[in-house]
Amino acid sequence: MDFALTNEQEMLRTSAREFLEVECPRSLVREMETDDTSHYPELWQKMADLGWLGLPFPEQYGGAGLSFQDMAVLLEEMGRFLLPGPFFSTVVLCGQAILEAGTSDQKADFLTKIASGKLIMALALTEPSAHYQAGGISVRADLSESNYVINGIKMFVSDGQTADYFIVVTRTNEGANPREGISLLLVDARSPGITVNPLRVMGIDKQAEVVFQDVRVPSDHLLGPAGEGWALVEKLLAWGATGKCAESVGGGQAALDLTVEYVKTRQAFGQPIGSFQAIQHHCANMLTDVDTSRWLMHQAAWLVDKGEFQSPEISKAKAWTSDAYRRVTTLAHQCHGAIAFTKVMDIHLYHKKAKINEILFGDAAFHWEKIAGAL
Amino acid sequence: MDFRFSPEQQAFQNEVRDFILTEVPQELRWCERTAFTDALWPAVLETRKKLAQKGWATMHWPVEYGGQGASHIAQTLLVEELAYWGMPQAITVDDGPNLIGPTIIRFGSDHLRKTLLPSIASGETYWCQGYTEPGSGSDLAAVRTTAVQDGNHYVINGQKDFISGAARADWIHILARTNPEAPRHRNLSYFVVDMRSPGITLSPLDEAQGRSGMLNEVFFDNLRVPAENLVGERNEGWQVAMSTLNLERSGIENVGHARSFLKDIVTYARETVHDGESLLNIDRVSSKMAEMAVKIEACRLAAYRVAWLRDKGLNPDYESSMSKLLSSEMWQQFTDAVMQVLGHYGPLESDSRYAPLKGRIEEAYIGSIFETIYEGTSEIQRNVIAQRGLGLPRR
Structure with a gap:
């Protein structure tokens, strides 16, 4: 057993604390509480320059190749300073999911853009049923020729109003087990048929309702194997x-x-x-x-x-x-x-x-x- | 960070388990209520000696004093395993190897080291602790027992209260007032005393959970103790006692007990069917058990963190209070949660043929009340955490 941070983690913690003390004062946090998006582009770019936006990605995608334990050290500091904005959605969730399950083209495209601060993403997982079990996934994605057609409502999507791209968790098949027939799709937020309705929630977090109405997504935007996304x-x-x-x-x-x-x-x-x-x-x-x-x-x-x-x-x-x-x-x-x-x-x-x-x-x-x- | 036991520690854990299952009499498991009786005490003594022969009792001592220089993590693992299999306190949290031994190593004279450590390491002497008095529990420095020097001896008069294991102890370590003029905390001295000395009498206390003869009032009446039995400097006993108390505050026994009970209560709930439904399928039952599993894990990490700090040479301070506080409160909540699951079956005493878990829960439930009181009440532990952990001012 070892309860100590590594030297590198200590350094990451110190540098994160020093950076956030200056760049993320509570005055900014207060300002972001009433902001529509909590996204502050100047700070975002500085985080990209520090390498934070590519922290878990390999170097070939502009990342630093660090572990989740390292990420936890950084997130603890972000929590300490109440960092507003879409870091968690973009890097911790969507970035890591693409790194884990993406094709080499998807990784080269998405991860490089995320690491350089050019792409903001959000995970569209929960629905009006508002829970984290497979049975809660009812947004449909039906294959029609070379496109998936998405219909349904995602709710409580963190940073939904800021995202350029979504990872949408959809149901492509009805199986005996609700865990079967789940597919994840990379969806451009500007696609026709998407309506983003910001939800006002307390504090600095931003969430949105995202409505999909006949949204067409090329089938090569599938993230991971079809039907086995759970x-x-x-x-x-x-x-x-x-x-x-x-x-x-x-x-x-x-x-x-x-x-x-x-x-x-x-x-x-x-x-x-x-x-x-x-x-x-x-x-x-x-x-x-x-x-x-x-x-x-x-x-x-x-x-x-x-x-x-x-x-x-x-x-x-x-x-x-x-x-x-x-x-x-x-x-x-x-x-x-x-x-x-x-x-x-x-x-x-x-x-x-x-x-x-x-x-x-x-x-x-x-x-x-x-x-x-x-x- | 790394949350695994090393392969050597895992092998050691298996070795301890095999030892308990093959070499320790079955009747010593979950015998807290009767460990001090004539029927069981010989088996307790025998088991303590076997642990000593294996070198386990003092494994965390430096090699030069008969220890193995083992890590505190390994030693904590030993205690967790002993507690998991229901070994009584006289075995799991033996004062000799765990409290007085390390205190003598740190503060004692060469003479005390030479004369006392070997018999502790061999398991031949059983020790008890004499701090608390009728008027000084949480306010430990209010000790009224006096020690007056008379040539090469001190003459000790006074009364100690709630002394665990006194009736079976060969030795006791005590705090006594050596300078009535000096301010509190600077007038106390720390002595080790042979329990067979003339002038010591005992009066047993019957405890709520049915244990008898374990807690005692101890009276000193013109007790003569050789001056060389002083541990540390005269009038500096407070520092010595604080060091001892810090060693005492570990929560790992309760973690071992709770892990064992949890396994059994889950099995019981799975196998018990009322009105066609297994108890474990009832939400309130399974959620309660899961909630307790979370608390147990928090306590386990807190206890191993204390051991890790010791291994790093960092003197755990508020951290050991936190571990003691967490695990004692967890054990109370846990035994109550098990009682709630068992309903009418919970309070059945162990001799009832209807008692689930061999009736262990009834004793554990009542016994748990004492956990948040002895070795420093929860209130004292919170004071320590606030004042030494956060630097809040003392009044």
């Missing part, structure tokens, strides 16, 4: 769940740091409130939640790198972290009192993000069910 979706769910855990660890740590700083200075009854046991125990509970989330998350990322996408330990990480981040930000509010309920302070940004991250890629109850299946 295996790739399961990998996407593992990247998504583990990646959200990493963001949440960073966010939880930031909320805790802000709280500790505050309770050491805020005075009541003639002393800093941090000297009261009631406050100390809240803070101890927060640190315990952040620390345990961090190790469960790192274990999950380590398993992802080993290719063990089905491991129940990934679900354990997401189940725990989903609740822990929310508990931490709730206690952060409690320790701050009324002032942090106002936008004078930043705790509310973390509290909103915690709820969004809890839901994305399955909340605790969803993952308990998966774990129970493996007991």
